[in-house]
Amino acid sequence: MKYHKIPDEAVRRLPFYLRGLLTLSGRGCKSISSRDLADLLGFSHWQIRKDFSYFGSFGTPGTGYDIEKLIKQIRKILKLEVVRKAALVGVGNLGLAVLRYPGFQVYGFEITAAFDNNPKKIGRKVGDITIENVSGLCGLKKRGIDFGVVTVPCEAAQQTFDALVAAGVKGILSFSPCQKTGREKVKVITIDIAMDLVRLPYYTPANPKRSKSR
Amino acid sequence: MKYHKIPDEAVRRLPFYLRGLLTLSGRGCKSISSRDLADLLGFSHWQIRKDFSYFGSFGTPGTGYDIEKLIKQIRKILKLEVVRKAALVGVGNLGLAVLRYPGFQVYGFEITAAFDNNPKKIGRKVGDITIENVSGLCGLKKRGIDFGVVTVPCEAAQQTFDALVAAGVKGILSFSPCQKTGREKVKVITIDIAMDLVRLPYYTPANPKRSKSR
DNA sequence: TAATGTGAAGCCTTTCACAGCA
DNA sequence: TGCTGTGAAAGGCTTCACATTA
Numbered sequence: 001m002k003y004h005k006i007p008d009e010a011v012r013r014l015p016f017y018l019r020g021l022l023t024l025s026g027r028g029c030k031s032i033s034s035r036d037l038a039d040l041l042g043f044s045h046w047q048i049r050k051d052f053s054y055f056g057s058f059g060t061p062g063t064g065y066d067i068e069k070l071i072k073q074i075r076k077i078l079k080l081e082v083v084r085k086a087a088l089v090g091v092g093n094l095g096l097a098v099l100r101y102p103g104f105q106v107y108g109f110e111i112t113a114a115f116d117n118n119p120k121k122i123g124r125k126v127g128d129i130t131i132e133n134v135s136g137l138c139g140l141k142k143r144g145i146d147f148g149v150v151t152v153p154c155e156a157a158q159q160t161f162d163a164l165v166a167a168g169v170k171g172i173l174s175f176s177p178c179q180k181t182g183r184e185k186v187k188v189i190t191i192d193i194a195m196d197l198v199r200l201p202y203y204t205p206a207n208p209k210r211s212k213s214r
Numbered sequence: 215m216k217y218h219k220i221p222d223e224a225v226r227r228l229p230f231y232l233r234g235l236l237t238l239s240g241r242g243c244k245s246i247s248s249r250d251l252a253d254l255l256g257f258s259h260w261q262i263r264k265d266f267s268y269f270g271s272f273g274t275p276g277t278g279y280d281i282e283k284l285i286k287q288i289r290k291i292l293k294l295e296v297v298r299k300a301a302l303v304g305v306g307n308l309g310l311a312v313l314r315y316p317g318f319q320v321y322g323f324e325i326t327a328a329f330d331n332n333p334k335k336i337g338r339k340v341g342d343i344t345i346e347n348v349s350g351l352c353g354l355k356k357r358g359i360d361f362g363v364v365t366v367p368c369e370a371a372q373q374t375f376d377a378l379v380a381a382g383v384k385g386i387l388s389f390s391p392c393q394k395t396g397r398e399k400v401k402v403i404t405i406d407i408a409m410d411l412v413r414l415p416y417y418t419p420a421n422p423k424r425s426k427s428r
Numbered sequence: 429t430a431a432t433g434t435g436a437a438g439c440c441t442t443t444c445a446c447a448g449c450a
Numbered sequence: 451t452g453c454t455g456t457g458a459a460a461g462g463c464t465t466c467a468c469a470t471t472a
Contacts, residue, residue, distance in 0.1 A: 007463055011416055015409045019391070033431060045431095046465060053433050061432040061471045079415035086411065093314060097307035103391075103408040147414050171414035173407075177233070177317070187417035189410050193387075194317040195229045196403050197300065200361050200385035201293035202225055203401035221441055247453065259453095260443060267455050275454040276450045 010051040011078075015107065016041055017048070018074045022106055025067050033064035080108040085145045086173075087113040089160050090152030091121055091131050094175060098149060099126050113145060117156075134160075140167040147171045154178040161188075224265040225292075229321065230255055231262070232288045236320055239281050247278035294322040299359040300387075301327040303374050304366030305335055305345055308389060312363060313340050327359060331370075348374075354381040361385045368392040375402075 020041045024032060034052075038045040052058055052065075058073050059065045075081050088095055088111050099114055115134045116122060124131050140146075148164040150157060150172060157176035164172055164186075171187040177194070234255045238246060248266075252259040266272055266279075272287050273279045289295050302309055302325050313328055329348045330336060338345050354360075362378040364371060364386060371390035378386055378400075385401040391408070 005462085009463065011413060012409075014416075015412045018412075035431085044465075046467095049431090049433065050464075057433065059432050062430045063472070064431065077416070078413060079418060080412065084415050086414075093307050093311035097311055098407060100307060101407065104411060107408065107412045109408075109412050146418070147411075149411065170418045173411045173414060187414060189414060191405060191407065191410060193312060193315060193405065194321065194323075195226075196405060197318060197361075197363065197387045198229045198232075198294065198321045198323050199225060199292060200300075200387060200401060200403060201298050202228075202291070204293060204360070204384045219440085223441065249453080258443080260445095263454060264442080264456080271455065273454050274450065275448075276452050278453065 004054050006054045010054055013043070013047075013051055014074050014078055016043075017051070018071065018078070018107065021067055021071050021074070025071060029067055031060075031064045031066050034059070037065070075108065078107075082108070084109050084147060085112045085143070086147035086149050087111070087115060087137070087140055087145045087164075087169075088149040088151060089115045089134065089137070089164070090150060090156070091116045091118075091126065092151060092153075095149075095151035096126060098151060099129065111149065113140070113143065134163065137163045137167045140164075140169060145169070147173070150174040150176055152176065218268050220268045224268055227257070227261075227265055228288050228292055230257075231265070232285065232292070232321065235281055235285050235288070239285060243281055245274075245278045245280050248273070251279070289322065292321075296322070298323050298361060299326045299357070300361035300363055301325070301329060301351070301354055301359045301378075301383075302363040302365060303329045303348065303351070303378070304364060304370070305330045305332075305340065306365060306367075309363075309365035310340065312365060313343065325363065327354070327357065348377065351377045351381045354378075354383060359383070361387070364388040364390055366390065 017037070020037060021032075024040075033045075034048045035045040037043075038048050049059075052070075055073070055077050058070055086109065088099055091099070091114050095114065095116075099111060104110060112129070114126060114129050114131045115137060116131050117134045121131050122133050146169055148167075148169045148171075150160050150164070152160050154176055155178075157174070157178040161172065161174075169186060172189070174188055174190045175193070177190070177192045231251070234251060235246075238254075247259075248262045249259040251257075252262050263273075266284075269287065269291050272284050300323065302313055305313070305328050309328065309330075313325060318324060326343065328340060328343050328345050329351060330345050331348045335345050336347050360383055362381075362383045362385075364374050364378070366374050368390055369392070371388070371392040375386065375388075383400060386403070388402055388404045389407070391404070391406045
């Protein structure tokens, strides 16, 4: 394998591969070819091989990929070998939905703390998690929490960001469109529901061209 | 203006431009240069000019863009000149969060109906919307609803998709990772929270390269 | 034989530089 | 002079074809 700059698009696909492989592993499958994995996930087989090749050579010509080995490799690439912990800030409906979402654990990701500034909510439990006052954010590092999920209203987004950055998190997943991104050194991934919903009409007939549905 | 295939990436940016312009309009601004809009939104000025140029020439050399005119143009491109209606299926925490999200209206988008299969929820009101039985999905067309938002659990995703497609919707925003996309003719945009959260660790130091935070 | 890994081609997107207009 | 609109260059990603390996 030679050096290649790794396309961010390839990184974006790794979790999909991981999910597919975990499913296969759960079914007891031992190995799979790029073609079969491609059919399963809706990618092309050369895309899958190319993506893996950015990170090394994991397969066996003539046979395919050893599923367990590949899962391990992708976990390593994504830095999910150890369980990663995140804190959620803003326990409204969206925050609750994210807290109760069961789908993180298979990846080795856990939300282990929740914060809010509403005194009525502080102290309540959601599953195993007790909602804390946002003033406690500064203690994240000590608790081994490196990531933040921001589900606060727009007005509170910027100060929540600043608090998380001050607390030393390494990355933030934000549902708020209202932050001035860029000035921080931490990676911020933003999910903006309105942005995605609003461009649906564009793809309506008379524009029947299309693309990856992201 | 000459013919150009329009990059999907440019379409993806239009709602951001629209939001910025609406904010400016609200502040009473009349016109803006590509450079100032770029600074406001965190894009580059040539990117903005290029994006607009795919759709036509909206600006005035030496002056910039007339904000109201530009808003109208982007609305037209995104097919948001008339108010677009969507139905939400699955009124759990996430569904509630989306229903209560106030940010769609400025774009000319409205969620006007909500469906669930839980008898306890049917008949309840969320804001102005009364939750209906999913069996009522087939009547969407008559009510002028062209889009669907899917916030049901994984297991129910595929059948919800089929029902929405059968009801004649033109596009679907899905929060479920579990649909076999591709076989439908309708545009599907998928938001997968776990996928986005899970790749945060990758960007953690020792991989300090970076990119657009999407 | 069956499948991987990869250089090279092709395509799409972004950036640049500047002609042209108000 | 200041800013737009756009051809052309540069850069990045995907697809292809095939040499290579088990």
